[in-house]
Every structure is written in structure tokens, then in C-alpha cells.
Ligand SMILES: Cc1cc2nc3c(=O)[nH]c(=O)nc-3n(C[C@H](O)[C@H](O)[C@H](O)COP(=O)(O)OP(=O)(O)OC[C@H]3O[C@@H](n4cnc5c(N)ncnc54)[C@H](O)[C@@H]3O)c2cc1C
Ligand code: SF4
Ligand code: SF4
């Protein structure tokens with residue numbers, strides 16, 4: 001694997017070069033509203049923003065914002081085009097963490113079915129964006145208090161299946177090339193980089209180790225006897241009602257999640273005809289499972305939160321061979337009821353053991 | 356790449372009122388859409404939205420497609436306001452189909468409730484294409500009142516086949532109704548025996564039977580119980596599952612039931628497949 005060292009000034013220059021022929025999004029710190037420690041993405045315009053923040057844990061948004069837009073026109077009619085009209089300019093996304101790359105796997109399975117799974121339908125709107133996007137992942141250098149990747153089989157850094165990876169170290173970064181796409185981004189950048197030294201490697205190893213340990217430590221209290229990929233959480237009404245006590249059904253947890261792939265098609269008038277839009281949807285909302293005439297297989301809120309948690313831990317595992325909670329902690333961060341996946345699972349497992 | 360969300364324009368060619376809230380439409384898609392019995396399509400009312408429906412016409416007819424639709428809400432109400440010559444959108448077909456090869460030489464029990472007979476009609480018409488292949492086709496249909504019976508003029512025609520029997524029931528007594536009264540499970544009580552002259556000599560054995568059921572969730576639940584009690588193996592009972600659907604493609608998640616996507620793994624599911632769910636219907 002090709003590795004180089006780059007200082008911060010030169011990294012900004014390199015990103016600036018990418019921005020000449022790509023849309024480039026980088027994580028920056030915001031002062032307003034956002035939690036200062038949680039950066040979010042900004043489009044690079046003339047200059048790479050000085051507030052570029054590559055330390056800490058995952059940015060507020062997940063890669064799905066860039067690969068699967070929250071709202072997108074997918075067809076216009078009458079006289080609809082049999083071919084999909086997709087806008088997917090070459091894009092570089094700097095900042096996703098290991099948990100985010102894990103999350104993309106679920107999107108690949110659902111929307112790029114023929115390549116990643118056995119289903120027959122491929123979604124052009126996802127695939128073209130996915131193909132035209134290069135992801136520059138970043139090692140976590142600190143954990144949020146809600147991070148728990150290590151208890152769902154993950155770790156806070158990427159060492160396989162990536163395009164280009166950034167490991168922040170003292171006075172700069174190690175850049176590792178992991179794919180052809182990553183290789184392309186590095187072409188012609190020798191003037192900006194130098195060789196990685198043993199010292200850099202030692203520091204990369206130390207940071208990776210200490211963040212992993214911190215996450216393990218802060219999650220010790222949530223340990224359950226069942227391995228994370230062996231859950232069968234059941235439908236015990238009381239247990240789920242307890243977990244749901246503070247939930248208002250807002251669906252923020254679904255929207256914030258890197259593996260919530262669900263959507264709703266919505267038709268409306270446009271330009272003298274009609275357009276079909278595809279919108280993120282949330283299984284926590286009451287209308288999600290409502291059928292014609294008023295039936296609803298998940299009419300009660302506890303049933304809906306149960307569906308979300310079991311979708312992550314069981315259903316996607318059974319369908320796609322992928323546990324789809326990556327432990328990013330975003331659903332906890334955004335929840336006004338402070339509902340915590342880890343506590344929820346622990347509660348349900350404990351109650352089941354009693355029964 | 357092909358756009359899988361695109362509605363194919365289809366002209367309404369005929370409208371036939373079945374009951375006060377159920378109508379059969381004949382559509383002519385501008386690009387042919389062929390389907391197998393059991394599969395469904397997504398029907399677009401322009402600007403209003405889409406909803407899933409199972410065609411009720413013979414799958415062997417490919418230039419046109421009939422769908423029998425009950426008015427219940429937003430899309431179906433808007434459809435009712437449309438006229439012959441208007442254009443809707445159709446995409447599909449989606450979902451699995453009945454495996455008709457498995458039905459050869461069998462007794463086929465078809466149980467419909469309300470508008471649930473509509474999806475079963477395409478199965479019935481498909482079976483009629485090779486009617487001699489099957490031992491006996493027993494159609495059991497329950498409607499709320501005599502006014503709610505769909506395909507009223509076709510039912511007597513169906514019975515003319517030597518191995519087909521049709522039995523109706525209505526939920527509650529109704530002035531002038533001479534037939535059976537009670538929910539559709541009453542037609543299953545004496546299943547092996549209940550018969551009409553034309554099928555008298557065709558013995559019915561549960562071991563050699565399959566059941567295809569479609570209707571409101573509460574009906575599926577009770578018919579399922581009744582059939583299991585009669586000795587049907589859960590693998591012999593095919594239910595048409597109803598779930599909220601948006602894409603029909605196994606992507607949007609709306610039809611999810613555990614690890615199943617009803618739009619892909621169903622909508623026809625065996626009682627065995629759904630047995631592990633506490634309340635699958
Ligand atoms: C596989 C299958 C086959 C079916 N076959 C038949 C059949 O043959 N005949 C028949 O009468 N019925 C059939 N149904 C039931 C039929 O799909 C419903 O009656 C229909 O969806 C009702 O739609 P509606 O908009 O009129 O009702 P509503 O009650 O208004 O809506 C039903 C659901 O659709 C959603 N919805 C409504 N409007 C929109 C919109 N603009 N955009 C997105 N979502 C919206 C809502 O979320 C609501 O939960 C079938 C259902 C399934 C799943
Ligand atoms: S974010 Fe919290 S309150 Fe909102 S739906 Fe999710 S669990 Fe419920
Ligand atoms: S948790 Fe809900 S919204 Fe998220 S992927 Fe699963 S079903 Fe869809």
C-alpha cells in the first residue's frame with residue numbers, strides 16, 4: 001500500500017487541487033447551533049476553508065447525504081424518459097469515518113443489488129453517484145461519548161476497503177492509498193508529500209490504540225452476554241414500551257443514521273406535467289406502515305422503535321448478512337429523548353433473560 | 356441505465372362499476388406489461404401518487420390489463436374521478452407469482468373476502484386456461500352484503516366448468532338473500548363435503564389440496580386458523596399479504612416484515628413463511 005506524509009498546509013493545497021475538477025466536501029467546525037466538537041460538511045469553493053477539522057469523531061452528516069439525496073426527482077411524466085437522468089458530477093468527500101464506510105455497505109447491498117447482493121434491481125441514482133464519488137476517510141482521534149463502534153464489531157479507523165485514508169499524526173497526516181480512485185487523487189502530488197517515517201507510524205498506532213481503548217472503556221457498562229451479531233430481541237411489549245418511554249416518534253434517529261436506506265416516492269405537479277420525487281423516510285413515523293383503509297401493522301410507537309432497532313441488529317443481518325448498526329452514536333446524539341441504542345438493547349436482553 | 360421508478364403511460368379503455376365502492380378498470384399500457392398470476396403493479400394517478408394493485412385480468416392477455424379497485428383513500432378516490440380516455444401510469448410487474456406447476460392434479464381452494472376476490476380472479480382465469488389439469492377448483496367468496504359482491508355476472512359462468520364450484524356468503528342476513536350467511540370461514544367448515552352436483556364425484560382430500568387466500572387482514576387471520584384446523588399444511592396455504600408499499604422493488608423498506616420485503620418475497624407468502632411472526636396479518 002502506498003503511503004505518504006503530508007503537512008497541514010500542503011494538505012489544504014492538495015484538496016484545493018482536487019476542487020479544480022471535483023465537487024469537494026470537507027468537514028469544518030461551525031460556531032452556531034452545532035456542537036463545536038461535531039464538524040459538518042462544507043462545499044469547497046475558491047479556497048479550502050481554514051476551519052477544516054480532521055480531528056475528533058464522525059461529522060454530523062453521513063455519506064448518504066452525498067450518495068442518496070434526502071430529496072431527488074427520479075422521474076418526470078408524461079413522456080417519461082426510459083433512461084434515468086442522473087446528475088452525478090465527480091465528487092470527493094473528505095471526512096467519513098470507519099463507521100460511515102461500514103454504513104455505505106448497506107446502501108451498496110440495497111441499491112447496487114446486482115454487484116453486492118442477489119436481487120435484480122439496480123438503482124441508477126445511487127450507483128452513478130457512488131461510482132463518481134471518491135471517499136477520503138479519516139481515522140478518529142477521539143471518541144464522542146456516544147461512540148460505540150467497538151461493541152458492534154467495528155473500530156475507529158479504516159485499514160481495508162477504502163479509497164484514500166487520512167491518519168492525523170503530530171504536525172501532519174499519513175495518507176494511505178487504498179484503491180484506484182484514491183491513487184488518481186494522489187497523482188502529481190509528489191511535490192506536496194514526503195516519506196512516512198517510523199515515528200509517524202508509531203504515532204498512528206498509538207492514536208488508533210488509545211481511541212479504541214477509550215471506546216471500549218466508555219461502553220463497558222453496556223456489555224451484554226449475547227454477541228452483537230446474534231441478537232434475537234423478540235417483541236416483549238413491556239420491554240419495548242419501557243425503551244420507548246421518552247420517544248416522540250420524530251424520526252430524527254432514522255435521518256441521522258448512516259444505514260437507514262428507506263424512502264418514499266412522492267408525486268407532484270411540475271413544469272406543466274408531473275414529477276416523482278424520492279424522499280428519505282423514517283420507519284418511526286406513524287404513516288410509514290399504514291395501508292389503505294386505515295390498517296397499520298405498526299400502529300404503536302413501541303412497535304416502531306422495536307422495528308428500527310431490530311432492523312439494525314437482526315433483519316438486515318438475516319437479509320443481507322450485515323449487522324447495520326455501525327455504532328456511530330448519531331441516533332443518540334440527535335434524540336431529544338436521549339434514547340440510547342446500547343441501553344435499549346441491554347434492557348431488552350435483560351428482560352428476556354428474566355422471562 | 357434504465358429508470359426503474361418511471362410510470363408507463365396507460366390509457367383507461369373501459370370502466371365497469373362492480374359495487375358502490377369497487378370498480379374494474381381496463382388499461383392499455385403504451386408499452387406492453389406482462390405479468391404472472393400473483394404479481395402486482397404500481398399504479399400512478401398523475402400528480403396524486405402511486406398505490407400497489409394486483410391485476411384481476413387473465414395474465415395470458417398482454418395488451419391490456421384489468422384492475423379491480425376499491426375506493427379507500429387518496430389515490431383510489433382520485434382514480435374514481437377519471438374517465439375513459441384518461442391516462443394513468445403503471446410500472447411493474449413486481450413480486451412473486453403463484454407457482455402454478457405445483458398446482459397440477461391438486462384440489463385448489465380459493466378463498467376471497469370483499470375486494471380480495473379481485474387479485475384471485477387473475478389466478479382463477481389463469482387456472483381456467485388449463486382447467487383440466489386440476490382435480491377441482493373450489494371458490495369460496497364472502498362479501499359484506501349482496502350489494503358488495505364483485506363479478507356478480509361472471510360467477511355463474513365460472514361454475515359451468517365441470518370441476519369448478521363456487522360458494523358465496525354474506526356477513527349478515529339481508530332482505531331477499533337466500534344463500535349462506537356468516538363470515539367466509541363458514542364456507543370452510545365442511546370443506547371436504549360442501550359440494551354441488553357437478554363436482555360430487557370429485558373427492559376432496561386435504562393432503563392433495565392447496566389454498567389461495569386474499570382479503571382483509573382479519574379475514575386472512577381467521578381463514579388461516581380454519582385451514583390449519585382442517586389439516587392443511589402451512590406450506591399449502593398461500594396468503595396475499597397486504598403491506599404499505601412505495602417502490603415495489605425491495606428498496607424503500609415500507610413493506611418490510613422482519614427480514615422479508617413483502618414486495619419481493621411476496622406478496623404471495625405461505626402460512627409457513629409467516630408462522631414465526633406473532634401477528635403476521
Ligand atoms: C400487493 C398488493 C395488492 C393489492 N391489490 C389490490 C387490488 O387488487 N384491489 C384493491 O382495491 N386494493 C388492492 N390493494 C390495496 C391497495 O394498495 C390500497 O387500497 C391502496 O394503497 C389505497 O391507496 P389510497 O391512496 O387510496 O389510500 P390511502 O389510505 O389514502 O393511502 C394508503 C397508503 O398509501 C400512502 N399514500 C397515500 N398517498 C400517497 C402519496 N401521494 N404518495 C405516497 N404515498 C401515499 C399512505 O402513506 C397510506 O399509508 C393491494 C395492496 C397490495 C399491497
Ligand atoms: S430520535 Fe428519539 S424521539 Fe425521535 S423517533 Fe428516534 S428514538 Fe424517538
Ligand atoms: S431502521 Fe427503519 S428507516 Fe432505517 S433502514 Fe430500517 S426500516 Fe428503514
Ligand code: SF4
Pocket residue numbers: 253256257258259312324325326327328329330331332341
Ligand atoms: S443505529 Fe444509531 S449508532 Fe447505529 S449506525 Fe444508526 S445512527 Fe449509528
Ligand code: FES
Pocket residue numbers: 599600601602603604605606607608609610611616617618619
Ligand atoms: S415496497 Fe419498497 S421495499 Fe417493498
